[in-house]
Amino acid sequence: MLSLYLLDTKQPDQSFPSVDMAWDEPNGLLAVGGDLSVTRLANAYRHGIFPWFGPREPIYWWSPNPRAVIYPQQVRITRSLRKALRNRGYQIRFDQNFAQVVRACAAPRSYTNGTWITTEMFRAYCALHDTGLAHSVEVYDASGTILVGGLYGVATGGVFCGESMFSLVPDASKIALIALAYYLHTWGFALIDCQIPNPHLMSMGAVEISRNEFVKTLAAHPDQPPKANWQIDPNVDLSRWEPQTAPLV
Known part of the structure; x- marks a missing residue:
């Protein structure tokens, strides 16, 4: 089974994994955790990654293919x-x-x-x-x-x-x-x-x-x-x- 990259909530400047590591199913799931600080969000968008999660869920990060x-x-x-x-x-x-x-x-x-x-x-x-x-x-x-x-x-x-x-x-x-x-x-x-x-x-x-x-x-x-x-x-x-x-x- 593929593992999901875990982001540290205390490291907003932490690098994301390569988007090539995103899952095929569900399409684009790349990482979980972290926070929604300006630093982390800006870094995510620069690399083609965005957060998407529901109430009472952890923060999931995505980079789907195709786009x-x-x-x-x-x-x-x-x-x-x-x-x-x-x-x-x-x-x-x-x-x-x-x-x-x-x-x-x-x-x-x-x-x-x-x-x-x-x-x-x-x-x-x-x-x-x-x-x-x-x-x-x-x-x-x-x-x-x-x-x-x-x-x-x-x-x-x-x-x-x-x-x-x-x-x-x-x-x-x-x-x-x-x-x-x-x-x-x-x-x-x-x-x-x-x-x-x-x-x-x-x-x-x-x-x-x-x-x-x-x-x-x-x-x-x-x-x-x-x-x-x-x-x-x-x-x-x-x-x-x-x-x-x-x-x-």
Whole structure:
């Protein structure tokens, strides 16, 4: 039987094992234990590793193969999404209410039992946000006062590792993803990491690449592009953006 690498809670700067040691089943399981300190989380994301565990479970660390990613310039914008961007008056912002976005992502869903975003996870990602590593994309209603959708994740070099998204109205999380893709493309980011494929992400243009290719991309883009100041340009009309993919009906 394969052994699982045990992380020491007292050594936040401890190195992770090579991702090549991750289990095939369950796909990507690499290590257990440790903590969710900023130091450990930053190190994990730099090496293509992320935490995922449920309430009352130890911290499990993962690096699945293959990896679902979106190339920012290849995000898929359907005609209905373009119409929503043009007509619904949504206001999009970065990093104005990170904690509220994470809380909304952690809220119970009708199709899930509970949430993996525990209180411990919430505090950890808020700490990452305070250091400038974690970011939120927020979609507000036309009045600009009610948060109706969004997403959050971690920027490591030229890769944005998406963690979770939510929608309180139709298409709001998709619009957040389109906004993220546009600005990451503009700023020179290489990838949006989606971790595990699902139909929603695949409909938005996600593709699967090997873990080896993903880790190579991380290594090739160690520094965050300097233009990524995480501010919305009020002159940009996202409904007019034409990514390098044919729109779907």
